[in-house]
Amino acid sequence: MQMDTETNASGPSNVEEVGCVTPIKNTEEMTPPHEGMEFESIDQAREYYEEYGRKEGFRIKIRTSTKSKPRSDLVTRVRFACCNERSCIDKNDEHATGVKGRSCNTVKSGCKGVMTVLYNDFKGKWVVNSFKNLHNHKFVSPANRQYMKSRKHAPNAVKALTEAFVKENPMIGKIPNLFGGVNPSFDKKDCYNLLRNVKYKELEDGDAQTVLNHFKKRRLEDPQFFYAIQYDET
Template identity: 30%
Template structure:
C-alpha cells in the first residue's frame, strides 16, 4: 500500500531525514513520535545494540507499532477472549546510529511507507505512543483514590472536566497502569519495610524461619514468600497434596495473597507457606513455586490443586514437572453452569454429566466415547468452553487422575475455607504485617 499522504507531512521541520542528528536516543524517540502524531501512526522502540564494554547505546531502530506479526503462543487455546491481530508487517521505520566522532546519534535510514491505513487526525492523540498521563492528572487520580472514589468514577469526572473522555489523552487502562505503578512504589517504602523488619525479627528468634523477596529491575520489591518453622515441619509430614489459591486480595494495592494449604492426619487444615504477589503472571507464579520448594528443602509435591489460571498452569509445568497438576472440580462446575448450561438446557444436566466424567468412567476409551456422544447429542462440537475444558481433561477426568495421590482432596476448598477465616482479620485498609500474621 502506498503511504497515506498528508498535506504537511513533507515539511522539513519535523519529517526525519538521513543525516539528521540528535543529542540522545530519547530525543530521537520524541522526534519520531512527534512525526508519528502528525502523520497519524503509533511508534515503538525495536532492536538496539550496545557497546559490550561501556554499555553505551550504539544503535536503535524505531518502528511503526504495526511492524512484524504476533508470534504463535502455545497457550492460545486457554485464552478466553483472544486479542485481535493488529500487526501488518509494516516496514516504516527510522534507524539511528552513534557517531563516535561527535558523540551524537545520526539517522542512517528512514522508511516512510506504511502497509496499512493511518488513523484520522481527530484520533491521533489516542494512539499508544501518544497517550500520556500528565503530572497534574496523576495527582488528581491519586487524590480521588485516597478519597475513596472508584477509578471508574474518577475517570468519568476527569473526562467531564475537559469536555469529554476522548480529550483526556489517556484510556482507562492507562489510568489503571498509572495507579498500579504508584501502589508499587508505596508498598516498596511502606508495608514492605514493615514486613521485612518483621521477617528479620522472626529469623533472629527462630533460625528455621524462612523468607525471600524478589526485586525488579529498579530494585523495587515485587513478590514476597515466607514460612515459619511450624509450616516447614507440617509440610515434611503432610505435604504430599497441596491446594494453592490466590483469589484473596489483602490491601488497597489489590495484591494477590497466595497460600499453600493441606491437611494433617486429623484432616485439620494446615498451612505450608504464604506469598504476597505483585501480580498473577507466569513469572510471579514461577518464582513463588521455586521459592516454596527451596524453603521445603526441595521436597517435591505429589499433587497440587489449583484453579484454571493459564499462567499458574505454565508455572506448575515448568517448576514441578513430575507433580500431578489437578484442577479444582468445584470451579469447573461453576464455570460449566455459566458457560454451558444453556446448551444442556439446565444447570443440573451439565453438572450431572461432568460429575459422571469426574467419578464414574474408569477407562479412557469409555470417557472419550461418552464425551463424543454428548457433543453430538447437544450439537456442541463448536462450544469454546467445552473444547477448552476437554483439552485439560488430564487434570480432572477420572481415567487420567485416578493414578494421582490426592488423599481424598478434589478441589481448592481448603483454600476457600482459609480465605473465609482471613476475612475478620484482613481488610483493604489494614496493616498487612499485623493482619496477615494474626490470621496465620
C-alpha cells in the same frame, strides 16, 4: 521521502527488545527524517520520530538497540520501527507454517517503516543512518489521532489528583469527568493505572509493614482468612 537501503552498524551486536513508547511533543509541521539528520540525544531522536508518526497517523516502538561491546551499557545503535512491523500468525495456520500462532491485540501487517540511528563519537551526536517510510497499512485518521494509544498520557493535574485521592478511596474512574472531556488523551483506565503505580510505591516504601497491615485488615473483614509470619533470627 522513501529510501530502500539500510546500512547495518559493524561490531558486536547485543540486541534487546523494548516496548512501545509515548510521544511528547506536538508539532504541526515538520521535516520527515532523512539520512544524516542529527540529534543531540537518543531521546531527542525518539521524540522526533514519535511526533512524525503521530502527524502521519502511525505508532512507533524501539525495535532493537545495539551495544558497543558485550557486557557494556553503552548503546551505539538504535532501530525504531512501526508498531505494525511484525506479522501475526493465525492459530489455524500453525500446522502449515510450523510456527506457533498467537493472539494479537493489535493488527500487524509486517510493515517495513523503520528509522535507524547511530551514535557518532566524533560529533557526540546521534545521526540517522537509514530511514524507510515504507508503510503497508492505513494510517489513523486525523480526527482519531488524539486517541492513539501511544499518544495517551495523563496531565500532571490528573496524576496529582489521583495520588491525593488514594487514601480516601474515592471512585477514581470519575476523575476524567472532572476535566469535562477537554483532554481525551486519557481515560479512567489510565487513572487506575496511576493508582496502581502509587500503591506499588507505597508498598516499596513500607515493605513488610504495609503487607502486614493489609493482612490484619483482611483478618478483621474475614475471620476465615489466615496468614502466618516467619521472622528472621537476626
